[in-house]
Amino acid sequence: MRYIVTGGAGFIGSNLAERLARDNHDVVIIDDLSSGRHENVEYLMTFPRVTFIEGSVTDVALLTDACAGADGIFHQAAVASVPRSIKDPLETNAVNVAGTVNVLWAAKACGVPAVVAASTSAIYGEDPTFPKLETMAPRPLSPYAVSKLAGEYYGKVFSDLYGIRTTFLRYFNVFGPRQDPNSEYAAVIPKFITRLLAGKPPIIYGDGEQTRDFIFVADVVRANILAMESDASGIFNIAGGRRISLNELAGNLSRITGIHHRPLHEPPRPGDVRDSLAEISRAGEAFGFSSTYTLDEGLLETVAWFRDSGQ
Numbered sequence: 278m279r280y281i282v283t284g285g286a287g288f289i290g291s292n293l294a295e296r297l298a299r300d301n302h303d304v305v306i307i308d309d310l311s312s313g314r315h316e317n318v319e320y321l322m323t324f325p326r327v328t329f330i331e332g333s334v335t336d337v338a339l340l341t342d343a344c345a346g347a348d349g350i351f352h353q354a355a356v357a358s359v360p361r362s363i364k365d366p367l368e369t370n371a372v373n374v375a376g377t378v379n380v381l382w383a384a385k386a387c388g389v390p391a392v393v394a395a396s397t398s399a400i401y402g403e404d405p406t407f408p409k410l411e412t413m414a415p416r417p418l419s420p421y422a423v424s425k426l427a428g429e430y431y432g433k434v435f436s437d438l439y440g441i442r443t444t445f446l447r448y449f450n451v452f453g454p455r456q457d458p459n460s461e462y463a464a465v466i467p468k469f470i471t472r473l474l475a476g477k478p479p480i481i482y483g484d485g486e487q488t489r490d491f492i493f494v495a496d497v498v499r500a501n502i503l504a505m506e507s508d509a510s511g512i513f514n515i516a517g518g519r520r521i522s523l524n525e526l527a528g529n530l531s532r533i534t535g536i537h538h539r540p541l542h543e544p545p546r547p548g549d550v551r552d553s554l555a556e557i558s559r560a561g562e563a564f565g566f567s568s569t570y571t572l573d574e575g576l577l578e579t580v581a582w583f584r585d586s587g588q
Contacts, residue, residue, distance in 0.1 A: 284354030286313030334376030453494030493575030516555030
């Protein structure tokens with residue numbers, strides 16, 4: 278197959294592109310390297326059937342050229358940060374909303390039959406019902422969440438109007454190798470790990486009793502491929518189906534690294550949800566997805582990668 282991976286130099290995108298390359302598919306990676314990293318694709322360029330295009334999903338002409346002859350598009354490119362979206366909602370809208378429309382339009386123009394796209398659990402907001410079901414009413418709290426919800430709506434409309442099969446995967450809290458710890462908007466697990474490995478205490482925004490439903494990146498990659506290879510369309514939660522508090526997470530990482538520091542607590546950040554837990558049976562029924570990694574198994578691999586890479 279010939280697959281396009283937008284955002285393929287990013288954390289999830291590069292892991293997905295590598296899996297596709299190892300499965301002997303033709304892979305075209307599109308990334309403008311604004312948040313993706315060149316070192317994530319350097320190794321992939323050793324595969325004879327991998328092509329890298331430096332460019333943005335805001336460039337519809339580039340997308341249309343790249344998507345000619347493709348069997349499917351994995352759309353991972355995004356401004357994927359709640360705080361960054363609050364700081365700059367215009368950029369978030371341009372990339373996440375207009376960029377997604379561009380991807381869908383390129384699929385239509387090129388006759389690409391299927392688009393599997395990254396969405397987010399942030400769409401649920403602070404709805405007090407747990408676990409989160411795909412049928413719940415959206416309650417977005419940030420421009421990021423709004424932009425991802427708009428992408429889902431566009432996907433449904435393009436599917437209805439133009440016959441493109443669109444599948445949107447609502448990721449919960451993804452972690453694993455290649456996740457960037459250096460941005461001020463970095464996710465919690467790489468931040469915790471790199472601070473501990475540097476002999477510093479992890480920083481928790483709030484009291485630490487907020488909960489997250491973490492999922493290892495290899496499971497997210499598998500979910501994308503299962504969705505693409507199926508005939509499923511619509512919206513699906515992709516998560517571990519279990520939750521843990523950030524205080525407990527910090528304790529687990531101290532145990533795994535063997536480095537013990539009491540976390541520092543700072544004020545909560547605006548737009549962050551308090552708790553998160555997914556119901557994932559819909560994805561299981563539609564395309565056979567289930568989480569195969571335990572949290573500890575994923576954390577062990579992630580800590581080992583950060584130690585080996587010197588991040």
